[in-house]
Amino acid sequence: MADPTFISGKIVRVTEGQLFNEEDQVAVEEPLEIRLGNSPIAVTMRTPGHDRELAVGFLFTEGIIHSPDDIAAVTGPHRSLPNVVSVKLKRGLRFDRGRLKRHFYTTSSCGVCGKTALQAIRVKSQPISSGFKVPVALLYTLPERLREEQETFEETGALHAAALFDEKGEILYLREDVGRHNAVDKVLGAALLEKRVPLDRHILMVSGRTSFEIMQKALVGRIPVVAAISAPSSLAVALAREFKMTLVGFLRGRRFNVYAGRERIV
């Protein structure tokens, strides 16, 4: 049974001073607790669905795991515990809890909280050397493909989307979530579980804006090209330039801006 992405409720619609009692749908937001074995390590507010991919993607983009071989088992969510996913690591991969807590306390990659040192912001990573090139004409097609797949988006305007495209411009994964970081983690978790990482001939597209966070997650997946419908932040641009990633913004119709890595656009 699929998780409900939207739920109905009674609302009052007001138009031109008149009140109407109606049913309306809102996007589901629920906490997901991610456990490493039996230890809770994070809770994220997410739209239910693809929860195992979200948990795996979170651990991957946080630097806790690096390959599907690091995972012994992923369990949950269960009917009795619908908001918990547990990832068991391979024997030999051990984290002492103290170290883990410090890790999350200092580097949990979130736009709002959790980092205690500026030094923890810049991820330790190599620039992306992929010689992957993207034709302008292919980029033009991405927003339409995203929209076609993203049936639910039009419905309430309440979900962020992230999609991974291959070099032919075909969508490999589309994931939606109330949290835009979650949508990206779901995509990266799916790709990791299917052994597609490094994603060095792929394009990550997001429905909104690009932040430092989004670029950091794409970098961990070794994705050379990130495209967005809206604007990037200054730090998203800085990260893209530092790590030789291509960053496209305002991709709408037959227009876009290239903020970094134009050598990949042909």
Place this chain on the structure above:
Amino acid sequence: MADPTFISGKIVRVTEGQLFNEEDQVAVEEPLEIRLGNSPIAVTMRTPGHDRELAVGFLFTEGIIHSPDDIAAVTGPHRSLPNVVSVKLKRGLRFDRGRLKRHFYTTSSCGVCGKTALQAIRVKSQPISSGFKVPVALLYTLPERLREEQETFEETGALHAAALFDEKGEILYLREDVGRHNAVDKVLGAALLEKRVPLDRHILMVSGRTSFEIMQKALVGRIPVVAAISAPSSLAVALAREFKMTLVGFLRGRRFNVYAGRERIV
């Protein structure tokens, strides 16, 4: 000197297959380290400006401080440390660091990370009993007032806005940020510093969507009415209903939806 909200950089604009070298502006995103005395307790990715309000608002909505009287001094950002603000608490208000770390580890109110227990999600708070009423005609005027004040928004589409309105529909504070939670924290920090809390005859308006987080922050400020241009999440609606708050969504032109607390709309 005001902090730059936007910075210019070289981009390549692509239109109908033609490339143009141009200058474009992007919204500034920089980390802010918030310290309690000398101890770093959080880093948030924010748009510089109103940093003291952001630090105070963060501590307030996280439940670390409850009134301006809890603060002995707010220092920074300094030219030598442009991304650090330190809040010194009044003598007698002491937090042992272990407790503080656990607090942040378990309840840091973020959409993406930092919570380790589902039980920590629901804030401990009383329902809002304010008898404040809002005329439909006044609600209609808010988006236009927000837009008038929000000059920068149209420019890049890269900033979230939050505004606090009084009962006459006048804007008391408008704050913009790459992070929508930061925009709300800046507004609440400003209100706390000016001794306006509890904000029981006020309206909080946000330029985007409403999440559980946003409602939780409004609840801490005791704001009875929250209005948004876009949709709420299921948990935003649930929190509003549980704590007797009025939640308005899709406020555009002469239309809106009431998701909770319709008794305040007259």
